[in-house]
Amino acid sequence: xxxxxxxxxWVICKSGTSVKIECRSLDFQATTMFxxxxxxxxxxxxxxxxxxxxxxxYEQGVEKDKFLINHASLTxxxxxxxxxxxxxxxxxxxxxxxxxxxxxGANEQFFGPGTRLTVL
Amino acid sequence: xxxxxxxxxxxxxxxxxxxxxxxxxTDSAIYNLQWFRQDPGKGxxxxxxxxxxxxxxxxxxxxxxxxxxxGRSTLYIAASxxxxxxxxxxxxxxxxxDKVIFGPGTSLSVIP
Numbered sequence: 259x260x261x262x263x264x265x266x267x268w269v270i271c272k273s274g275t276s277v278k279i280e281c282r283s284l285d286f287q288a289t290t291m292f293x294x295x296x297x298x299x300x301x302x303x304x305x306x307x308x309x310x311x312x313x314x315x316y317e318q319g320v321e322k323d324k325f326l327i328n329h330a331s332l333t334x335x336x337x338x339x340x341x342x343x344x345x346x347x348x349x350x351x352x353x354x355x356x357x358x359x360x361x362x363g364a365n366e367q368f369f370g371p372g373t374r375l376t377v378l
Numbered sequence: 379x380x381x382x383x384x385x386x387x388x389x390x391x392x393x394x395x396x397x398x399x400x401x402x403x404t405d406s407a408i409y410n411l412q413w414f415r416q417d418p419g420k421g422x423x424x425x426x427x428x429x430x431x432x433x434x435x436x437x438x439x440x441x442x443x444x445x446x447x448x449g450r451s452t453l454y455i456a457a458s459x460x461x462x463x464x465x466x467x468x469x470x471x472x473x474x475x476d477k478v479i480f481g482p483g484t485s486l487s488v489i490p
Contacts (some may be wrong), residue, residue: 264421282441292478301467301480302422353478364409367478373419 260286260356263371271342272378275321278336279373287332288354292367293325296349308335342377349374380405380472382481388489396453399453399484401468406446413442413453414467414485425433426453458488 261284271277281291289310300360307315314327324346326338335354345378351363353367381404391397401411410429414422426435426442428451434443441454451468465483472479 301482304477304479307477349419366412366427369414369422369424372419374419 259286260354260368261319262352262354262368262370264289264350264373266373267371268374268376270376270378273343274341276338276340277342279339279350279352279375280373281335281370283354283356283368286354286356288335288356289332291329291335292353292354292355293327293335293337294351294353295350296353296372302333302351319354336359338373342375343376348376348378380470380479382468382470382479383467384466384468384481384484386484387482388485388487390489393458393460394453395458395488396456397458397469397486399455399466399477399486401451401453401481403449403451403470406449406476407421408446408470410471411442411444411451412469412478414469416465416467418464425466454475455486458486460490462486463488 263282265280269277270328291308293305295305296302302370304317308327308329310329310332316322323341329335349372351372353369382404385400390450412427413425415425416422426437428435428442439456444451463484467480469478469480469485
């Protein structure tokens with residue numbers, strides 16, 4: 259299957275700083291990537307849909323000015339948590355859709371390994 | 379609005395037992411259903427994907443079934459092993475197909 263990577267795998271930062279998380283599709287081009295957040299012992303919640311060359315679409319309740327998404331190329335999307343606070347500490351997971359994949363259907367998504375963000 | 383639930387929330391079994399995890403969804407008009415495994419602090423590992431035209435998929439000791447009309451899917455794990463201990467998530471596409479809606483997960487512990 260297709261491979262999606264994330265960097266960094268974990269990050270610790272001070273309150274008020276900004277943190278950038280990268281999501282890369284390694285062996286396919288992804289016109290669409292997705293960013294999820296997962297709090298401890300909870301399931302994944304979609305934050306936003308990242309579209310190459312256009313603005314991201316944010317889910318209700320997600321602050322677009324706080325979580326900046328850039329999808330500048332077909333293999334890279336970045337999520338920047340601006341002015342991070344302790345309540346932003348979470349596990350952030352990205353996924354990418356391979357438009358050429360037909361085995362699982364048009365909407366099969368491939369997930370990255372996640373980034374653990376801890377804001378002190 | 380599609381909603382996904384999973385029962386039980388947690389399950390503890392002795393090694394060697396066969397077990398069944400359940401997933402329910404409210405909107406039966408799904409394109410496919412996917413089962414994932416998540417180890418603590420890790421990302422998702424895709425286990426099985428069942429397309430809407432299929433009734434089941436098998437991979438090793440895992441068997442997933444899908445009954446669209448009743449809005450249910452089950453994940454059957456045969457001869458459980460301690461290494462199977464993890465959280466198991468089911469997921470279905472949202473209304474726009476692009477989005478994936480996850481269930482809350484079942485936390486499985488297999489006791490040696």
